[in-house]
Amino acid sequence: MYYNRTLSESFSKLIEPGGELRWLFDLVKQHPELDFLTGNNKSGDWISVYRGLGRLLRIRPTSNPNEIKIDAHPAYQELVPSIYGRKGINDNFSSNLMELVQQVSESPRFFKDYNNKKEGYYQNELSRKHGICGTPTDEFVIVDKEAVIGYANQKKKDSILNPLVENYQGILNELSLSNPKRYGKNNDKKAVGNELDFLAIDKQGTILLIEFKDRLSPKGIYLSPFQIGGYYDLWTQFPKDQLKQTIIQMAEQKKRIGLINPEWEIPKLKDIVPVLIISEYNYKSKAKEKYYEVMEFLRTRKRSSFLKNIKTYNFTLQDGLNPW
Numbered sequence: 599m600y601y602n603r604t605l606s607e608s609f610s611k612l613i614e615p616g617g618e619l620r621w622l623f624d625l626v627k628q629h630p631e632l633d634f635l636t637g638n639n640k641s642g643d644w645i646s647v648y649r650g651l652g653r654l655l656r657i658r659p660t661s662n663p664n665e666i667k668i669d670a671h672p673a674y675q676e677l678v679p680s681i682y683g684r685k686g687i688n689d690n691f692s693s694n695l696m697e698l699v700q701q702v703s704e705s706p707r708f709f710k711d712y713n714n715k716k717e718g719y720y721q722n723e724l725s726r727k728h729g730i731c732g733t734p735t736d737e738f739v740i741v742d743k744e745a746v747i748g749y750a751n752q753k754k755k756d757s758i759l760n761p762l763v764e765n766y767q768g769i770l771n772e773l774s775l776s777n778p779k780r781y782g783k784n785n786d787k788k789a790v791g792n793e794l795d796f797l798a799i800d801k802q803g804t805i806l807l808i809e810f811k812d813r814l815s816p817k818g819i820y821l822s823p824f825q826i827g828g829y830y831d832l833w834t835q836f837p838k839d840q841l842k843q844t845i846i847q848m849a850e851q852k853k854r855i856g857l858i859n860p861e862w863e864i865p866k867l868k869d870i871v872p873v874l875i876i877s878e879y880n881y882k883s884k885a886k887e888k889y890y891e892v893m894e895f896l897r898t899r900k901r902s903s904f905l906k907n908i909k910t911y912n913f914t915l916q917d918g919l920n921p922w
Contacts, residue, residue, distance in 0.1 A: 599836055600748045602844045603637030604851055609659050614855050618687045625692055631712055633725050634857055635743050650712030650722050654698060677701045717812035720877035724913055734861035738800035741849050745794040762831055766790045766824050769899045782817060790828030803865035807833055808873040813880055820888035822874055823896050827905055830872045842867040872908045876922060879912045
């Protein structure tokens with residue numbers, strides 16, 4: 599198992615203060631519908647610009663130190679082709695990028711990514727509030743989004759993930775059969791994924807594994823203990839000292855870039871805690887009632903201490919985070 603999305607020093611410097619791509623950081627910060635995701639994997643470094651759930655572009659280094667490669671989903675590339683391809687680092691494509699943002703914002707084709715004010719919209723708001731627009735006094739900061747643990751090979755991945763997924767899937771099927779009308783039936787989706795919505799740290803040094811749910815998806819809310827439990831089981835298998843060291847390294851780099859407020863003090867890291875955040879929860883919904891029922895069902899099938907340390911929040915644009 600491995601996890602480290604720290605950019606190489608040379609690539610990070612492109613977007614740090616004084617870097618040749620710093621204008622892109624400034625542009626994204628000035629537009630509330632945009633946000634960054636940075637990292638690396640077996641293919642190398644990347645910097646992506648998102649609009650809600652939609653990735654408008656991804657920037658990668660090339661073998662030529664004076665060039666970058668820009669790509670995205672073909673749907674975006676069709677709108678403003680001049681943005682994409684191999685470019686000199688000094689090329690300023692800000693006007694083309696803003697043309698793309700405008701076209702995407704006006705196109706019904708991309709309505710579900712941000713304009714509909716569902717999951718992507720609120721994820722973007724939370725990410726910016728505790729990231730690029732954060733303050734030194736924020737209770738927590740987001741270190742990574744769409745966080746994924748890597749594996750040496752597919753065989754190793756299967757040996758770790760498959761038993762975990764099968765266990766949760768079996769319990770989910772049992773729950774469904776116990777009361778199909780209340781909990782749904784024919785659950786053909788995996789009970790557990792492998793892409794964590796947000797990895798964050800708070801001022802007390804807690805590592806937060808955050809699963810984000812939209813208010814308009816009550817089933818997603820009340821079945822969330824399956825996903826959250828799976829993530830918690832997976833991430834707590836990771837060597838703890840190594841994980842702490844990696845998170846600190848990533849957080850320090852994001853402070854240098856400005857994706858975490860440079861004055862936010864990184865504490866000594868301690869425990870790992872699972873977190874559920876729901877956007878603008880409707881308290882007339884029965885989702886919360888069912889959530890507790892599902893949690894108790896899992897505790898009878900897994901262990902009595904299952905997710906006893908979970909933190910749950912309701913996130914609103916007006917008040918931010920409050921206990922759910």
